[in-house]
Amino acid sequence: MITKQQVLEFLNNYDLENITIATVCSHSSLQIFDGARKEGFRTLGICVGKPPKFYEAFPKAKPDEYLVVESYEDIMNKAEELRQKNTIIIPHGSFVAYLGTENFAKMAVPTFGNRAVLEWESDRDKEREWLLGAGIHMPGKIDDPHDINGPVMVKYDGAKGGKGFFVAKTFEEFDELVDHTQKYTIQEFITGTRYYLHYFYSPIRNEGYTLSEGSLELLSMDRRVESNADEIFRLGSPRELIEAGIRPTYVVTGNVPLVARESLLPLIFSLGERVVEESLGLFGGMIGAFCLETVFTDSLEIKVFEISARIVAGTNLYVSGSPYADLMQENLSTGRRMAQEIKIAAQTNQLDKIIS
Amino acid sequence: MITKQQVLEFLNNYDLENITIATVCSHSSLQIFDGARKEGFRTLGICVGKPPKFYEAFPKAKPDEYLVVESYEDIMNKAEELRQKNTIIIPHGSFVAYLGTENFAKMAVPTFGNRAVLEWESDRDKEREWLLGAGIHMPGKIDDPHDINGPVMVKYDGAKGGKGFFVAKTFEEFDELVDHTQKYTIQEFITGTRYYLHYFYSPIRNEGYTLSEGSLELLSMDRRVESNADEIFRLGSPRELIEAGIRPTYVVTGNVPLVARESLLPLIFSLGERVVEESLGLFGGMIGAFCLETVFTDSLEIKVFEISARIVAGTNLYVSGSPYADLMQENLSTGRRMAQEIKIAAQTNQLDKIIS
């Protein structure tokens, strides 16, 4: 893993008046480039093979230049070239997934956020330790499938986008449906409605909703659209589907916007606050955009089933603001907020607090 | 109940150049404060114990000052203090619920809207009389559960946010599921899709969609997110759930945006018009924001199952405009529209028409 000291040395040689914001052309890159341009940055899109043509359709989000690589691993060889352009990378979920967490940890280019978060979010047990340590309510974990005595969600460890996940109410159902060749986790199924809460933690802002260090913002929220689970019940109930040999699946295809009851905002902020505070103690803090993936129950409790420690694609709904961001600044996306943080940090000589 | 005459006397002593808009810090208060500020008003947030910290995160919506009370009933003792600040209260659903309708009716502070609506909306029978009198189609009411001969929704009278409501298709299902210790209402279950229509009735506007007095606007619409009903069918069908001892619940956790078929707008306006016209005869008129809670059936009829006689939280989706409000004015929320109404009435000496 590259050390913070090394990254700061790279930054020492940067022309901070001419920073380039770079990311991989996928996930939330349109928003990131659009936001970076709104803050006056030069932008660079990293892509495999050739520049994706669809960028041509979005002139405000099209990066100023492309870095074409042969494969995502090849990005590792481009570190010097990127540094020469005074590049700061804004990583998103696909960036980390495509590159691999090990490569990402070693990547010799200054990166927005704290890379130390990687080991805490990529391992379900450490993630659980972090969240429970923060006093967050999570769905219960069932170690032995024989202990299933109510609805559970079964998740496979390496599964991309929820593929293969299933719901069971008894051991018998579990046993009928499980694929024993994969490593799985059994989680209590929380009945409620899903909310994906988009936060932003700034270690350099001293106003607003302040924490022990820095301050917390809530920029927006979404609900993921899951294929085919969202619409398969037009065909049959879960039991009817199983009888017909059809399985609900949970692959994310997009996102719908929503807002939460205002009376839940104190709890929503408190969850974000506790997760950040705990992260400060565990690994020096989770910096910038993050997302709590939650279920709101009918007793108005919020259960957190996962954390994403960087920008999530649900923020793509809000490239020009959201019902929450609009109460902070006009025309503010999460992408723009990240660029803003880099700009302010560069201007006030605090890049060391938000870059790793 | 405080009389209109008393309220008008309070207003006589007001400095109308320095009105303060106040509400309780919950429900739709962020939007109300943001809207009031956009119209140039000073804002005051009423809160129990201490100011909610989350307001710090939303600088555009943070009230200029707080009135901290020990309990919501304690607001009753602050009337003089509020009047000294030239306060006009904009009540929302939680404001009325927290204070209690009796207290709210007596509250000696000028209030936006007509408090006489309270007795008509808080009693299901009078509400029904009002809406049916207006020629509105409502779900049928079943007085004797033995008469159930198709799907019904059973609602408990005091239930907050739909807690405990259930669906039954036969007397047997009803009997199995009902809690006889609570007072309930049995309503025909209308199959269709829910729309919550956000209207605004201005008694002082003489242009636009005019009524016998004033004019009617449609600012936006939403669908409520109900926990756990919206997502529980991932677990099982209603019958499968009952067998597993799990009950769908209908607690509102938030809202999603939507628009209606344009060919339904004439009917949508007609429903709003009839409800307002009827209210003018019954109790002098329902003033300002209101919401019809409806189901659109597959024959494109609109059935109204409830009315809210003030701003609803679904408008929180639209703090910077909506697909409908954008066709009237830029950047118009329901909160802002209410503040605008107060501003225009104050400037044209018509506060008596919108305050009670």
Add this chain to the structure above:
Amino acid sequence: MITKQQVLEFLNNYDLENITIATVCSHSSLQIFDGARKEGFRTLGICVGKPPKFYEAFPKAKPDEYLVVESYEDIMNKAEELRQKNTIIIPHGSFVAYLGTENFAKMAVPTFGNRAVLEWESDRDKEREWLLGAGIHMPGKIDDPHDINGPVMVKYDGAKGGKGFFVAKTFEEFDELVDHTQKYTIQEFITGTRYYLHYFYSPIRNEGYTLSEGSLELLSMDRRVESNADEIFRLGSPRELIEAGIRPTYVVTGNVPLVARESLLPLIFSLGERVVEESLGLFGGMIGAFCLETVFTDSLEIKVFEISARIVAGTNLYVSGSPYADLMQENLSTGRRMAQEIKIAAQTNQLDKIIS
């Protein structure tokens, strides 16, 4: 059918500095008038009987004048009057439906878009030929109901808004539910989530996402709200409902906004590109707004079940922009984009490329 030559002769007599944009007052007309006004056009609303009062509520979308007709067929008699006002019609789905495709084809007024598309979209077999010819994946078609061996959707040919459509998993289910008095089509039921993709094809634009001629844009997307299918599963599973004599229906009552995974954008653009390219060969090209009605599967394939060759009502969500349009221009609706296209074509003497 009116010939292109005749339409161009009408245009020769037009005062292109004073074009009037006209459409029938329904479907997406608020958006079309609002968009046309933003581009500086005069607007004219065609309505039966009398002007719809609800337009008064939306001052930005209210047309400058109305053309009141006795019946939709009566529009045919108003061609000369419309031409005298230098009218260009922007047709929407209801315009074509109300007037009838034969009348619409004959209408002696310049019309935005290519009327030759009509014969390709109004016949399910020709539509299928077009889309399959473009290499688009469509749900399989089952000619003999005895061949049903998995979930299918049964659609009636003349059905408005999905009325009567139903899902079956076996021939027995089909046979129990089908209405043999109507002409039906049996389509493979694709499990996934529905996305309605709003494209714009400009034959006169030479930048952006360019095609063999012109360029392609993605302005927004929506999901249709279907009554009662979207909420009926609160009452029972499909099988439980059939037993209770209740049938899901698929009548569109409105729309909800959404965005798609960014990694699907290359495929989304490719689908639009192929459909346009194929249309250029088949009938000279589908011009302006169009919509692919799709299902995104859990393997992230996109199946197209229908095409609409003009503006769809789902764009009504986005009268002031969308998460996609915002990356092109500020405050851009599909209605405005169409007006913009007419404006640019008029200014650059290219109306022949977009009018028929």
